[in-house]
Amino acid sequence: MDTVLSGLATGFAVALDPFNLMLVLVGCFFGTLIGALPGLGPINGVAILLPIAYSLGFPPESALILLAGIYYGAEYGGRISSILLNVPGDAGAVMTTLDGNPLARAGQAGRALSLSAVASFVGGTFAVILMSLFAPALAGFAVTFGPADYVALMVFAFASLASLVGKSTVKTLLGATIGLMMATIGIDANTGVPRYTFGIPDILAGIDFLIVVVGLFGMAELLTLVEHQARGTLKSLPVDKSFVRMADLAATKWTILRSSLIGFFIGILPGTGASVASAVAYGTEKRISDKDGTFGHGDVRGLAAPEAANNAAAGGAMVPMLTLGIPGSGTTAILLGALLMFNIQPGPMMFAQRPEVAWGLVASMYIGNVALLIINLPLVGLFARMLTIPQHYLTPLIAILAFIGIYTIVGNPHDLFMITGLGIFGWFLRKLDFSLAPVILGFVLGGLFEDNLRRALSISGGDWSILVAHWKSVLLYGLALLVVILPAWLGRRARAQARREAAAR
Amino acid sequence: MANRIFAAVLLVVTLGYAVIAFTTIKAPFQYDPLGPESWPRILSAVAILCLLFILWKPDADGLDVTRRVWFRLTAAVVLLFGYAELYEPLGFILSTILFGTILSAMLGAQKLRALGFGVASGVAGYLLCVTLMDLNLPEGALFEPLFETSQQGES
Numbered sequence: 001m002d003t004v005l006s007g008l009a010t011g012f013a014v015a016l017d018p019f020n021l022m023l024v025l026v027g028c029f030f031g032t033l034i035g036a037l038p039g040l041g042p043i044n045g046v047a048i049l050l051p052i053a054y055s056l057g058f059p060p061e062s063a064l065i066l067l068a069g070i071y072y073g074a075e076y077g078g079r080i081s082s083i084l085l086n087v088p089g090d091a092g093a094v095m096t097t098l099d100g101n102p103l104a105r106a107g108q109a110g111r112a113l114s115l116s117a118v119a120s121f122v123g124g125t126f127a128v129i130l131m132s133l134f135a136p137a138l139a140g141f142a143v144t145f146g147p148a149d150y151v152a153l154m155v156f157a158f159a160s161l162a163s164l165v166g167k168s169t170v171k172t173l174l175g176a177t178i179g180l181m182m183a184t185i186g187i188d189a190n191t192g193v194p195r196y197t198f199g200i201p202d203i204l205a206g207i208d209f210l211i212v213v214v215g216l217f218g219m220a221e222l223l224t225l226v227e228h229q230a231r232g233t234l235k236s237l238p239v240d241k242s243f244v245r246m247a248d249l250a251a252t253k254w255t256i257l258r259s260s261l262i263g264f265f266i267g268i269l270p271g272t273g274a275s276v277a278s279a280v281a282y283g284t285e286k287r288i289s290d291k292d293g294t295f296g297h298g299d300v301r302g303l304a305a306p307e308a309a310n311n312a313a314a315g316g317a318m319v320p321m322l323t324l325g326i327p328g329s330g331t332t333a334i335l336l337g338a339l340l341m342f343n344i345q346p347g348p349m350m351f352a353q354r355p356e357v358a359w360g361l362v363a364s365m366y367i368g369n370v371a372l373l374i375i376n377l378p379l380v381g382l383f384a385r386m387l388t389i390p391q392h393y394l395t396p397l398i399a400i401l402a403f404i405g406i407y408t409i410v411g412n413p414h415d416l417f418m419i420t421g422l423g424i425f426g427w428f429l430r431k432l433d434f435s436l437a438p439v440i441l442g443f444v445l446g447g448l449f450e451d452n453l454r455r456a457l458s459i460s461g462g463d464w465s466i467l468v469a470h471w472k473s474v475l476l477y478g479l480a481l482l483v484v485i486l487p488a489w490l491g492r493r494a495r496a497q498a499r500r501e502a503a504a505r
Numbered sequence: 506m507a508n509r510i511f512a513a514v515l516l517v518v519t520l521g522y523a524v525i526a527f528t529t530i531k532a533p534f535q536y537d538p539l540g541p542e543s544w545p546r547i548l549s550a551v552a553i554l555c556l557l558f559i560l561w562k563p564d565a566d567g568l569d570v571t572r573r574v575w576f577r578l579t580a581a582v583v584l585l586f587g588y589a590e591l592y593e594p595l596g597f598i599l600s601t602i603l604f605g606t607i608l609s610a611m612l613g614a615q616k617l618r619a620l621g622f623g624v625a626s627g628v629a630g631y632l633l634c635v636t637l638m639d640l641n642l643p644e645g646a647l648f649e650p651l652f653e654t655s656q657q658g659e660s
Contacts, residue, residue: 055640168564174555178515181522181548188541191532195541196525219585226581227574229612392612393622396605399585400626407592408640416589424582431568432511450544454537462538 003136007351011359014061015367023058023066024364028371031073036383037394038081040221041090042074042274042314043331043437047217048398050338051210051405060342061357065364067338068318071331072124072368075274075314076376079116079307080383084109084237092274092310095282099295099302104237106298113380114244115300116307119256121373123308126260127267127315128365135351135362139323142348147456148466152473152480154449157270157326159480161441163487164269164276167433175434179442180449182207189447190454202414209337210409211418212443216436217334218402219423224430225395239384252304255285263309267316269483273329273437274310274317281309315365322346322358325448330437333444340444508563516556523549577611584608596645601627 014020034045049070053063078093083100096116103112145153162172185196186206197203259281266277285305286295295302317328318335325347327333339346344354351358376383406415426436460466468474526545570578588604595603606623610616634640 052638052640056638170555170558171564174515174552174559177548177552177555181519181545181552184545184548188532191534191536191541193530193532193541195530195545196522223578223581226578226612227570229577390614392609392614392619395612396608396622397626399588399608400601400605400630403588403592404597404630404634404640404642408634408642411641411643413589413593416592417586420582420585420589423585427578428511431570432508433564453544454539457539458537 004132007136007355007359008132008363010355011361011363012366014356014360015065015363020062020065020360020364021367023062024069024368025371025375027066027069028073028076028368028375031070031075032077032080032372032375032383033073033386034070035074035077035090035093036080036386037077037389038085038087038387040394040398041078041092042071043090043334044217044221044398045074046071046331046334047213048401048405050334051214051409052401054210054338054341055405055408060339060344060354061360063342064335064338064357064361067335068361068364069368071335072311072314072365073372075124075311076117076120076372077383078310079120080113080380081387083112083116083303084239084384085387090274092278092313093306094275095278095306096303096310098282098306099297099299102296102298103300103303107240108242108298109237110240110242110380111244111248112298112303113239113384114377115248115252116303117373117376117380118244118249119252119259119304119307120311120376121369122256123260123263123311124315124369124372125366126257126308127264127312128362128369130264131315131319131365132362135319135323135358138319139348139351142324145324145348145472146470147452147459148470149472149476150452151449151456151467152476153324153326154445154452156476156480156483157320157441157445158438160269160483161438163484169484171432171434172438175429175436175438176442179439179444180446181442182212182439183443183446184450189451202412207418208410208415209341209444211406211415212422213334213337213440214402214406215419215422216426216429216439218398219419220426220430220436222395222398222402223423223427225391225398227427229391229395239381248300252301255289255301255304256308258288259285259305259308260312263312264316266309267313267328268319270320270326270328273331274313277313277316278306278310281305318361318365322350322361323348325350326445327441330440333437333441337440337444506563507568509560512556512559512563516553516560519549519552519556523553580611581608584611593643594645597642598627598631599645601630 015024031045034040035042046067050067053066075092078088078090079096079100082088082093082096083104086097086101088094088097100112100116158176161176162169185203187194187204194204262281262284263277266280267273282302282305285301289301317332319328321327321332321336325336325345327336336346344350344357402419403416406419429436429439456466457464468477522545526542526549530542530545532540584604584607588600591600602623605626606619609622610619614622631642635642
């Protein structure tokens with residue numbers, strides 16, 4: 001407990017620095033803006049703005065605070081387009097459309113927006129509190145992990161990714177493998193042997209992380225926007241004067257708490273972020289409270305559940321990223337890459353070695369949550385107006401921002417071709433139902449995975465049995481197996497039950 | 506069908522990756538039991554298995570993209586490559602004005618407004634990034650002589 005309190009004191013000293021405080025606010029504001037724009041989710045927003053944040057030359061903790069603010073704000077903002085347009089800003093906000101949009105259509109847009117802001121606030125704050133309690137303990141435990149345990153941890157991460165993310169397990173696995181393969185390009189750090197560089201000097205040090213991120217997320221998103229352009233203009237519902245009532249809060253307080261808890265723990269699972277969390281929370285809430293069948297027709301509980309969950313998951317996803325160095329979602333994978341660019345190795349040692357970064361980030365999330373609530377309640381009308389920005393201006397703007405970001409880092413126009421090429425590749429992947437998060441997770445974790453495997457085998461002198469020599473790794477392999485089998489088994493059971501019900505009818 | 510084609514292309518790339526992993530990559534001196542070649546070999550094996558599975562049992566069918574959308578996507582890609590090509594020679598301001606105007610007009614903005622958007626993003630973007638945030642953007646090879654002469658004239 002002492003470490004937590006003194007850590008938080010360090011953190012708040014960093015986060016309350018006027019400059020960092022301003023960055024939190026700026027990050028939250030722009031994050032909400034990006035999240036509110038239909039189609040642009042947190043992951044694209046962070047991807048497009050990361051290079052610019054990097055080249056501004058801030059100290060690492062400030063840059064990270066800014067990025068986390070954007071990430072956080074975007075998770076908040078995603079609900080605005082879900083409620084007003086019935087178009088989710090990102091995968092995590094899909095469930096919000098189910099009850100949020102009916103409320104807005106019933107002329108209660110203001111009430112829906114303010115209630116969801118409160119739910120988001122509670123979910124987010126809940127997650128940060130749990131995180132500041134759990135993270136140091138988890139980091140303390142993770143210090144005892146050897147290379148073989150890390151290999152097991154990676155296997156677990158990819159297993160939970162493959163079974164919980166995306167439509168097809170094989171495609172998710174392939175996506176992660178593509179990412180891992182991309183990470184092998186460049187000079188091998190252990191032996192100095194160049195791999196897959198084909199004598200091109202630009203990629204001797206490996207494909208730059210920023211190029212992969214901006215290409216796969218920013219540019220691929222742009223092509224998707226171009227593709228969808230013809231499908232008609234979006235019509236935004238007006239924001240009215242209605243506001244959240246005490247009765248709503250009373251009706252949803254248990255919903256919000258339950259969903260926050262669900263969201264946080266699902267967020268912790270490696271690879272599963274806000275989208276899975278909000279879906280599970282909505283499903284659970286529907287099963288528990290939907291007695292009159294009002295869910296899906298503008299039930300406040302159905303609105304509060306996914307919103308609390310996806311913001312709690314955003315906080316939960318930070319836990320494995322900060323303590324183990326293994327990100328819990330695509331967006332935290334990008335934040336992890338950002339840390340690596342600042343030469344900070346996230347992982348158990350970070351809380352001890354760079355407390356100002358680790359705790360500064362945690363403290364900035366407390367502040368960010370409050371700031372978001374304050375920004376969101378009165379300014380929601382402004383954000384709602386952003387929804388009416390025509391897509392034909394937004395699309396070129398993404399390209400312009402991406403180009404500025406990439407060019408200002410190295411000043412090499414070849415990188416601009418690289419991001420466009422990767423964007424085309426990413427568009428095809430998305431079009432064919434691959435999700436992109438596994439690719440980026442594989443790319444970020446590739447080096448760590450290989451290093452630990454090789455280190456483990458060096459210790460054992462080439463004996464593969466070291467990988468299962470310790471109870472920790474065996475436990476993790478067991479969990480990996482469980483996380484693959486359990487959803488498949490539950491799915492089969494649900495299908496069998498549905499068939500029985502259909503037969504009974 | 507699209508799935509199969511995509512998987513087949515990826516398979517060819519992966520086979521190339523595997524061939525290199527199994528033949529070319531070698532450390533002159535073995536430092537650790539695995540060396541630089543084992544990891545790519547494992548990865549290529551996993552990827553090939555996944556790809557064969559997709560080839561055997563593809564899930565989605567078509568891409569659901571009409572010819573008009575294909576045309577527009579190709580145009581957008583060509584524009585992006587053109588933008589990248591002209592980024593340094595024309596400089597940020599001019600290339601962004603061109604790119605912003607053409608793409609927004611192509612996506613359905615009125616011509617005058619598209620021009621306004623292009624000019625605004627080019628000029629404002631340059632001022633914001635270079636003056637305010639001190640970032641490095643190309644001023645354009647075409648204009649460099651101009652800048653230099655004007656600076657010489659001043660000094």
